Amino acid sequence: MKNQPFVASWSGGKDSAMAYYRAIQSGMTPKRLLTMFQEDEEVSKSHALPLKVVQAQAARLDIPLMIRGAGWDDYESKFIDAMDECRANGITHGVFGDIDLEGHLEWVQKTCAKSGIVPIHPLWQEPRRSILEDLLAVGFEAVIVVVNTNMMPAEYVGRIFTRQLMDELESLGIDSCGENGEFHTVVIDGPIFSSRVPVTFGEVRENEGYVFLTVSLEA
Known part of the structure; x- marks a missing residue:
């Protein structure tokens, strides 16, 4: 390659x-x-x-x-x-x-x-938890910005992705990778970026079974 x-x-x-x-x-x-x-x-x-x-x-x-x-x-x-x-x-x-x-x-x-x-597909067939552990180990920072409320509680929107969060989700029977559409994230820092992405998080809005965290660039 x-x-x-x-x-x-x-x-x-x-x-x-x-x-x-x-x-x-x-x-x-x-x-x-x-x-x-x-x-x-x-x-x-x-x-x-x-x-x-x-x-x-x-x-x-x-x-x-x-x-x-x-x-x-x-x-x-x-x-x-x-x-x-x-x-x-x-x-x-x-x-x-x-x-x-x-x-x-x-x-x-x-x-x-x-x-x-x-x-x-660099991630294909790797255990989901292994990918998440590597994500954190190499220094990525991700925040949950969308939650499917039919699959997990709305209050997880806005949470920073950590090992503690992964354990918490798994204890509730929720896939901590969100591979089935349970949630989506935004990556705001990590080894691929020249600097941190300057975002701010605002209000939470609901629409058809989903909650969305408003994301915008810092002024």
């Missing part, structure tokens, strides 16, 4: 950050980030991060950011369009943060094949 140019699928959360970190450690060369946004391109899909926050992450990675606004109906076509652009610019590989959900792996493999992009 040494020196292979890649585009990173970037949610702004812990799994995409760890996959990016592992790819760098293996000698691959980052060329672009791709973040999928809602149709209005104001906040990211799933993690609901404002564009300025994702741009601030990208600036601290010193990597160009690509975004695509999409609904669920045209998500795949917009994703393939972005992969086509990467391939046209000499990027041969894509790095993804999936861990063990076969459906996610198959979707990535299928869509990347249409653009001639080779998908790489």
Whole structure:
């Protein structure tokens, strides 16, 4: 994998950050980030991060950011369009943060094949807890910004990701990796960034079974 140019699928959360970190450690060369946004391109899909926050992450990675606004109906076509652009610019590989959900792996493999992009999954089939332990060991800082209240209590939104939190979630029978959509995070510091991402956290809002923590850049 040494020196292979890649585009990173970037949610702004812990799994995409760890996959990016592992790819760098293996000698691959980052060329672009791709973040999928809602149709209005104001906040990211799933993690609901404002564009300025994702741009601030990208600036601290010193990597160009690509975004695509999409609904669920045209998500795949917009994703393939972005992969086509990467391939046209000499990027041969894509790095993804999936861990063990076969459906996610198959979707990535299928869509990347249409653009001639080779998908790489640095976290694939590693025990979930092992990934989280490594996340903290190498110095990442992540905060829970979205909680699916059908799967875990709303009061976990805003919590900093720690071993204590992992133990607490697991004691309640909640997957501490959130791989099944229990929660999403934003990464605000870590070994891949040139400096800490200067964010502030505001009000909590609810929508259709989810709670969202407002994230913005410091003024």
